[in-house]
Amino acid sequence: MTGEQPLIEVRGLTKRFGGLTAVDGLDFEIRPGEVLGLIGPNGAGKSTTFNVISGTYQASAGSMRLDGEEILGLPPHRIAARGIMRTFQHNMPFEGMSVAENVMVGAQTTVRSTLGRILLGTAAARAEEQAIRARADELIDFVGLSEERDAEVTSLSFGQGRLLETARALAGEPRIILFDEPAAGLTPSECDRLGVIIRGIAERGIAVLLIEHDMRFLLPLADRVIVLNFGQKIADGTPDTIRTDPAVVDAYLGEAGGVGADA
């Protein structure tokens, strides 16, 4: 894994809001199939990092390269088009659509048929639509929402909503998925299920960037963890090294008192 070329290389990523520097010269990289955790206390700059990467915020400085190509500063839909998909901390389903349609929206970046071809109803366009539907079905099965395939999304539980977001992000055939605190609000059993799914995603060769608060969820899942504090990276390593890193314990884990102990 370590031998592979990084998929994404972030260098000197900085985001300032007025006088406040929320993210300060952050460097990191992710490789295909890697699960990278991003942790830190509240206000450490995790969410800001996330929003800058996904294109919601404009970075103040820095660079982000995908396969060596600079993509920092592209608008969100272009970032997504490069294969960087995300989930939302508060689920953001498309409420007027069924579960299957929600997942099919995720396949937007894979679409090749033009509107003209759709109007003409060409065989290729129809085949593509079939393929999108089939893929959505497959992903719904993968995350375990088969029963709810045709349900209104408003009828889903919060945990099911999280699974839907995951399936939706996968439908875009992403090279990397960004998870924004995926375990927040889930029951322990739902957490376990999500953990298995995230592992499964990584095994498909998709990189995963996880922002998480819940160490019990994150540490067993991550291949590598980056710790932020006041917008700066204070540690970067395997979960085991992070657990014992004095700076991390000092800034964050110390107070939680052996959070990782039972992992």
Next chain:
Amino acid sequence: MSDLLELLVSATASGCVYGLVALAYLLVLRPTGVVNFASGEWAMMGAFAAYVLAGMLEVPTVVAIPGAVLVLAVIGWATEWFTVRPLVERGAGHLAPILALLGMLVIYHQATLLVFGGENYPLDGPFGFNRVELGPFAGTSQSFFIIVMTAVIFVAVWLFFERTVWGKSFEAVAINRRAAALMGINLRLVTALSFAGGAAVAAMAGLLDGPRGSVEVNAALPFAVQGFSALIIGGINRVEGAILGGIILAFAEDLTRRYVPIPSGLALGVTPVLLIAFLLVRPTGLLRAKEAG
């Protein structure tokens, strides 16, 4: 020069009317996020309420004006209670209350039309239309009455928001409903009061304008359009924006009609053009929101 000064008095009075309708929009919009296109109907109904009290029941003006305002406040309150509240509590989308109020617009309009017909009714101003000269400024007593009343209303509303605990809680709701509810603010009451206040202010606009031309059902749509145009120009976040927008709009209209050599029919385009320009170039209006916190 004296022409210009006289025109400015009249335009300021018109701008005050626009500003009051804009304020009616704003009072509802701030805490609820709902644009109430029925504000124009409220203004028209306020004028009719004043006509019923002063013109038909022959109640003295000092009673008729607050009476009409009160009637509309009750209508505003009721409107909130049975069209907006159920939607908000159900968590309906942000467009649903706007559309429900559009439906209410039709109800208000048709109900008034059924009662009063398409006729025009005269409404007397308390001081008539004598020419008054204040230094270099000349205008009718009604114009000065409009300006003074509007100033009083805006100062009162401004003081309410800036200086009272109640006003602060409105502001808190405007900034963040959820946080405000957590702080123990009664969202329902704030919302209901916003509608009552909005309707009351709209009624003032209607009954102050009524004596100039006359009272009629068809006046509602122009009120609605002029009011939100003023609101967009001034900015949707500040009480001062409403009156500023109103006066700018009235000046733009009247000065164009007076001094720009285009057919006066084309001068009608001033309002939509200004509105489009502001929406595209500066959708926040001239006055921005104060920084939260």
Next chain:
Amino acid sequence: MVALMRWVGGAAVLCVIPFLLQPYELDLYRKLLFWVALAISYNFLFGISGQMALSHFAFAGIGAYAVVILMTQAGLPLGLAVVVALALAAALALIVALAATRLEGFYLALATLAFAQLLIVVLNEGGSLTGATGGLTNYRLPPIFGFVIGGPGTAIIMIAVLLATLAILLRIDRSWFGRACRAIRDNSEAAAAMGIDVARTKTIAFTTTSVMAAAAGMVYAFFDNTVNPPVFGIDNAIMLLFMVIVGGSGSHLGAIIGAVLLKLSQDFLEPIVGHYHALGFGVIVVVAILIQPKGLIGMWDQIRARRVAARKRAAS
């Protein structure tokens, strides 16, 4: 194949009706078709794409005026006039869309309302070009392929425009484009995160549906052989909005039902209950929004879902 048969069958039924009607009924029928065609495209714009634009009737007016002016004053043959008028409407729609689709919710409503108002000012002040407040009249639909088109003929042309509108919109609605539009309507931030170009999608939806409105407007211009400003004003724009809401916004069938119901109630209820009809109309709209935000179609779905549930319970 079955689908095609169904379309042909539907078109045949619609096209036979005009020959069975009395002249007044025929006139109502084609005006009803005009409203239905507009409601279908407006539903795509408002109900599916989530853009609360109030310019839809204005574009119908642009189409109607453009084709008449090009034909009678520029002397273009009908076919060319139609093409140029459509291009003109598309260009205008694109300009409005590029500017207005950046605006959200009621801001868009205000901007498009201002545009619609501006159009009325221009039509009223257009002198002999637009016929000013009186509008344009005294023109006729020239023979098409040698056929002189009468009342039923204009109805059939309207049916063609209506079905084309429906077919195109159904097809794109059931594709990635329709999903993109719905996604933007429901949550534009999440839509962008899924790789949807929000501004571009909205612009395409706005321009396409506005051109469809213009096409319907062109046929309308030959119903009474008159175009005048009041028809394309704000009243009818709001009426269209109500049709879509009452029928069930976001649903093609809902838009059709809403348009038929409200238009017919205007024509048939009004003579019976007089002005109370307009009042009742407002009540229906408010009640529809309060009780079932998805309109009549939503109510129907609800009833059906309950029945299915009851049947399941009974079976188990």
Next chain:
Amino acid sequence: MGIARTMIGAGLRVLGVAGLATGVMAGAANAADTIKIGVITDKTGNARFYAEPVLQGIMLATKIANANGGVLGKKIELLIEDDSNKPDVSASKAQKLIDAGVVAIISNSSSTATQQAQNTTIKTLIPQVTHNGSDTLTRKLDNKCFFQIGPLGSIQIRTLMAYARSKKLKTASLVTDNSALGQILAKYFKIGLEKSGVKVTVEEVIPAGSKSALPQMQKVRAAKTDAIFVAGVLARENTLFFRAYRQLGLKQPIMGSFNLSIPTFLRTAKGLMEGVTFIDAMDPAKPEAQAFIAAYQKEFGKKPFSLPAYGWDDMNFLIQAIKRAGSTDKAKLCAALQGSTGWAGALGAKGTAYDFSKGRAGFNPQGAVVRVIKNNDHGPVVHSGTK
């Protein structure tokens, strides 16, 4: 007290109209035995405030005709349709009436709506009558069976000019509103003024929904014209005009179109209109007008303004033609209407009659009168005709 009076008044009005309606509908027991006449009126739109009084006149004339035994031995049955002053609806309603078998249609709505309805009636050449004053109605479409009985805008201005000749006008201001009729009247006022050698130096529009007419009237004041001509239709906006006129201390004579004859102005612009001259189509001194006034007074217990007289003439114009045609066949009726030259109605100056020899707009060019507002009422006729 006031409200009680008004409410009772409103109630009486409703009852009165209802009574009239039953009077009209009675005798319609066997539909085949009636002569159906269609009316397209505005009950719910923005032309309603003048369409409703006109409709009163139509119904009154019908009631009286039926009481006198009807026409050709049959009662008249009115089929009344509301178009809300919407042009497209107006055209549909015309077709509806034709299908219902009416022998003629009276259009009592705005000129825009009437014009669109004409495109329907022209197809079957069913007689259509209106009192609308727009000059373009008989010119834009060559509808051989469309007749206009109201004073055209061009006649109004010629009458006003004849009256003003003694005042030796050189320049004039022209003020109107943005309603369709207001615009059309202004157009013909301008043509008429310029034909008489009067220069129109200021043309102003007071758009619907204005809050003041001061900017426009300042321009009028600055131009120092010899007179101000008013072609506007809207009551509210015209009131703004009179307010600004008073506020700016203007003294020029005001000469108005027949729209100032709408009694609403006497209430909304109360006391502001003293001495204003306006065109009226009714001369109370004319015997035919006196007959109308007497009938109206008997029915409603008060003196009529001129608006119901338009409807009265619309209907009586049709009735006399049906009698002369001896048939309700549309071609014969059409010819009889065309040949109505010499028939005198309640409208028009004393001694004038309708004249269709030169066109389908039959109001006698000498028929309009100029009246003056006096004591906040429609005062005496001070001039009549275009000479």
